[in-house]
Amino acid sequence: MSNISAAMVKDLREQTGAGMMDCKAALTEVAGDMEAAVDWLRKKGLSKAAKKAGRVAAEGLVALLVEGNKGVAVEVNSETDFVARNPEFQDLVSGIAAVALKVGSDVEAIKAAPFDGEGTVADKISATVAKIGEHMSLRRAETLSVGQGALATYVHNPVVPNKGRIGVIVALESTGGNAEKLAELGRQIAMHVASSNPVAVDAAGVDAATIEREKAILADKYREQGKPEAAIAKIVESGIKTYFKEVTLLEQPFIFEPSKSVGQALKESEGAAGGPIKVAGFIRYALGEGIEKQESDFAAEVAAQAGHAA
Structure with a gap:
C-alpha cells in the first residue's frame, strides 16, 4: 500500500470538494493515483461539492x-x-x-x-x-x-423546533426568583426583537459611525429645506433622539403594549419577577439577510434543461 501523505489528501480535497476522510479513503483504494482517486470519488458521488x-x-x-x-x-x-x-x-x-x-x-x-x-x-x-x-x-x-437570569428564544414560523427563517435569543440578567415570569417576559421580548429588528439594546450600543452618518443625513436634509446653520445642530440632536427610539430595543414601543417602551415594560415587570431586570444582549438572525440573490429566468432554465436532456 502506498504512503498517503497529508498533502495528497489536501490536493484531492481541493480538486473535488469531497471530505477529508473520503479523500484519504479514495487515495488508499487506488494506491495514491490522483486521477484514479478523482474518478473513484465521482463514482461514489462524493465530488459534487466543488461543482456546487x-x-x-x-x-x-x-x-x-x-x-x-x-x-x-x-x-x-x-x-x-x-x-x-x-x-x-x-x-x-x-x-x-x-x-x-x-x-x-x-x-x-x-x-x-x-x-x-x-x-x-x-x-x-x-x-x-x-x-x-x-x-x-x-x-x-x-x-x-448570562450570569444570573435567563436566556429566552423565539423562532418565527419554525420549520422544525428551534429552526426557521428568523431566530432570536435574548439574555435577561436578573436576581429575581420568579424564573417562570422571567422566561415569559424574555420570550415576549424575543418576539419583539424578531418583529421590530432593533440594531442595539440602547443608544450606547449603536455604532458611532452609524450615528455620524444619520446626523449627516439629517443635517443635509434640513439645509436643503433652508434651515439656518445655527438651528441645524439642535434640530439634528432632536432627530437623533427620534432615531434612537426607532432603532434601539429599550426605546422602541413594545409590540405587546405599544403605549409603553420596552424599557418601561421591563421596569414594570421587576416586581413580578422578584428583582431588577436588565437586557444583557440579544442575537437576531434572519435567513439570507445581506446575501445578494441571483435573479433566475425560469423559462431560460427550463429551455436549458430541455437542451441538456435532448
Missing part, C-alpha cells in the same frame, strides 16, 4: 440552541428552501449548532472542529452537499451567555 460551490446559497435554516446559561445561533445556507425540510440537512444544522455552542462564534474554528465521529464539520458539510446535491455553507454563528 459557485452557486448562491441564500436559503437554509437559522437554528438556536440553549444549554444552561449559554446559547448559540447559527445560519447554515442552502440553494433552495426545499432543503430546509430535508431531515438530513436539519440534522447537519443541529450538529453544527451543538459544535458552535462548545467552540464559540468563529466560523473557521467551528468548521475545523470534530463532528460526532464523522471527520470535521467541514467534512460533514461536504458529504451532505454530495448526498443532497446542493451547495451549502456555514455562514455565521454567535454565542450569548
